[in-house]
Amino acid sequence: MYQSLIKLGILLAAVVWLQIGMASPDPEKVVGPEQCAECHDVETGIWEETHHSITYESMPDSDEGAEIADALGIDDVVEAELCQNCHLTLQADGGDPEVIAGVSCESCHGAGRDWVDVHSEEDKTEEQAVTLWAESEAAGMIRPGNVYAFAKNCFGCHIVAQEELVDTGGHAAGSEFNLVTWSQGEIRHNTFTTPENNEASPERKRLMAVLGLAAELEGGITALAAVENAEGDYGTAMLERMNRAKADLAEIAGSTDDGDVQALNAAVAGIEFSVPMDAAAAEQAISAISAAAQVVNSGSADLSGLDELIAAYGEFKGEPLE
Numbered sequence: 001m002y003q004s005l006i007k008l009g010i011l012l013a014a015v016v017w018l019q020i021g022m023a024s025p026d027p028e029k030v031v032g033p034e035q036c037a038e039c040h041d042v043e044t045g046i047w048e049e050t051h052h053s054i055t056y057e058s059m060p061d062s063d064e065g066a067e068i069a070d071a072l073g074i075d076d077v078v079e080a081e082l083c084q085n086c087h088l089t090l091q092a093d094g095g096d097p098e099v100i101a102g103v104s105c106e107s108c109h110g111a112g113r114d115w116v117d118v119h120s121e122e123d124k125t126e127e128q129a130v131t132l133w134a135e136s137e138a139a140g141m142i143r144p145g146n147v148y149a150f151a152k153n154c155f156g157c158h159i160v161a162q163e164e165l166v167d168t169g170g171h172a173a174g175s176e177f178n179l180v181t182w183s184q185g186e187i188r189h190n191t192f193t194t195p196e197n198n199e200a201s202p203e204r205k206r207l208m209a210v211l212g213l214a215a216e217l218e219g220g221i222t223a224l225a226a227v228e229n230a231e232g233d234y235g236t237a238m239l240e241r242m243n244r245a246k247a248d249l250a251e252i253a254g255s256t257d258d259g260d261v262q263a264l265n266a267a268v269a270g271i272e273f274s275v276p277m278d279a280a281a282a283e284q285a286i287s288a289i290s291a292a293a294q295v296v297n298s299g300s301a302d303l304s305g306l307d308e309l310i311a312a313y314g315e316f317k318g319e320p321l322e
C-alpha cells in the first residue's frame with residue numbers, strides 16, 4: 001500500500017514536472033509565430049534561421065528521422081504525436097489541431113492566446129506593469145527573467161524522457177546541454193530591448209549555470225525513476241547524465257560560498273543515482289532540489305565567483321546573429 005502510494009506520488013511528480021517543463025504548448029491556445037512577428041519581427045527573423053524552426057522541414061526529410069520512425073512502426077513523423085511533442089507546434093482553431101511550425105516562440109514562451117494582449121500593453125504605469133506581468137505569467141507566459149522556469153522548459157525536450165524512442169527507435173537521449181552555451185549561440189535573440197543582440201548579462205549567465213543544472217537534475221531523476229529496462233542505452237545515458245550534472249553542480253558550489261547555492265548542492269550531493277532509481281528516493285530528491293532552486297531563482301546573491309568556470313564552458317552552440 002505504502003509502496004504503491006509512493007509510486008503514485010512519483011507518477012504525479014512526473015506529470016507535474018512534465019506539465020511545467022512540458023514541451024508542446026496547448027494547441028487551443030497557440031497563436032502562432034506569425035502573430036508574434038507583428039511586433040517582434042527581428043526576433044522572428046533570428047528564430048527562422050535556428051534548428052528549432054528548420055526542424056519543421058528538416059527532420060521529416062531526414063534519413064535519421066525515417067530510420068527512427070521505421071524502428072517504431074510510425075508511418076508519418078509529422079502526424080505522430082510522439083514526434084510532434086518536441087519537434088513541432090500545433091494549433092487548433094476550434095477544429096482539429098494542425099502542424100504550423102517547428103519548435104516555435106510559444107514552445108519556449110508559453111502558448112500566447114491568454115497573454116499576448118496583456119503583455120503588450122504599452123501605455124502603463126510602473127505599478128500597472130507589475131500587475132500586467134503577473135497576469136501574463138498567470139495566463140501561461142514564461143518570461144525570460146524567470147530563469148528557472150525557462151530552464152525547465154528547455155529540458156522538457158532536451159532530456160529525451162522516452163525510453164522506447166531511445167532504446168527501440170535509436171533516438172538520442174539528449175546531448176550534453178549546457179544552458180549558458182546553448183542559449184547564447186544561434187538561439188540568442190536579445191534584440192527587442194536593445195538592437196545589438198547582446199549576450200545575457202553576467203548575472204543572468206550565473207543563474208543559468210546553476211539553475212540549468214537544477215532543472216536537468218529534476219528532469220533526469222524523473223526519467224531515472226521510470227526506467228523499465230535497466231540494461232538499455234536509455235537508462236545508461238540517464239545515469240551518466242545525472243552523475244555528470246551532480247559533479248558539475250559540486251564544482252559550482254566549490255567556486256562560491258553563497259548559502260543558497262550551497263543548500264542546492266547539499267540537496268544533490270547525497271543522492272545515489274541508480275537504474276531505475278527508487279521511486280521514494282527520487283520523489284524526495286526532486287522536491288528538495290526544486291525547493292532549493294526556487295530560492296536561488298528568487299535570490300539576489302552575488303555569484304560572481306562562478307565567472308571563471310562559466311568562461312571555461314567554451315564556445316556557444318551555433319552562431320548568434322550579430
Ligand code: HEC
Nearest residue numbers: 031035036038039105106109112116119120122143144145
Ligand atoms: C501587439 C504587439 C505584440 C505582439 C503581437 C506580441 N508582443 Fe511580445 N512584447 C510586446 C511589447 C510592447 C513588449 C514589451 C512590453 C514591456 O516591456 O512593457 C513585449 C515583450 C515581450 C517579451 C519580453 C517579456 C519580458 O519578460 O520582458 C517576450 C518574451 C515576448 N514579448 C514574446 C512574445 C511572443 C512569444 C509573442 C507571440 C505569442 C508576442 N510576444 C507577441 C508586443 C507584442
Ligand code: HEC
Nearest residue numbers: 059062064065068077082083085086157158160161174175
Ligand atoms: C522528448 C523530446 C523529443 C521527442 C519526443 C522526439 N525528439 Fe527528436 N530530437 C529531440 C532533441 C532535443 C533533438 C536534438 C538532439 C540533441 O542534439 O540534443 C532531437 C533530434 C532529432 C533528430 C536529429 C536531428 C534532425 O532533425 O535530423 C531526428 C532525426 C529526430 N530527433 C527524430 C525524431 C522522431 C522521428 C521522433 C518521433 C518518433 C522524435 N524525434 C521525437 C527531442 C525529441
Ligand code: HEC
Nearest residue numbers: 036040043044047104105108144189190191192193194200
Ligand atoms: C528555444 C526557446 C525560445 C524560442 C523558440 C524563442 N524564444 Fe524568445 N527568448 C528565449 C530566451 C531563453 C530568452 C532570454 C535570452 C537571454 O537571456 O539571453 C528570450 C528572449 C526573448 C525576448 C526578449 C528580448 C530582449 O531583447 O530582451 C523576446 C521579445 C522574445 N524572446 C520573443 C520571441 C519570439 C517572438 C519568438 C519566436 C519568433 C521567440 N522568442 C522564440 C527563448 C526562446
Ligand code: HEC
Nearest residue numbers: 023024051055059086087103107153154157182183187317
Ligand atoms: C519543444 C521542444 C524544445 C524546447 C522547449 C527547446 N528545444 Fe532546443 N531543440 C529541440 C529539438 C527537437 C532540436 C533539434 C532540431 C533539429 O535539429 O532537427 C533542438 C535543437 C537545439 C539547438 C541546436 C543544437 C545543434 O545541434 O546545433 C540548440 C542550441 C537548442 N535546441 C537550445 C535550446 C534552448 C537553450 C532551449 C530553452 C531556452 C531549448 N532549446 C528549448 C527541441 C526543443
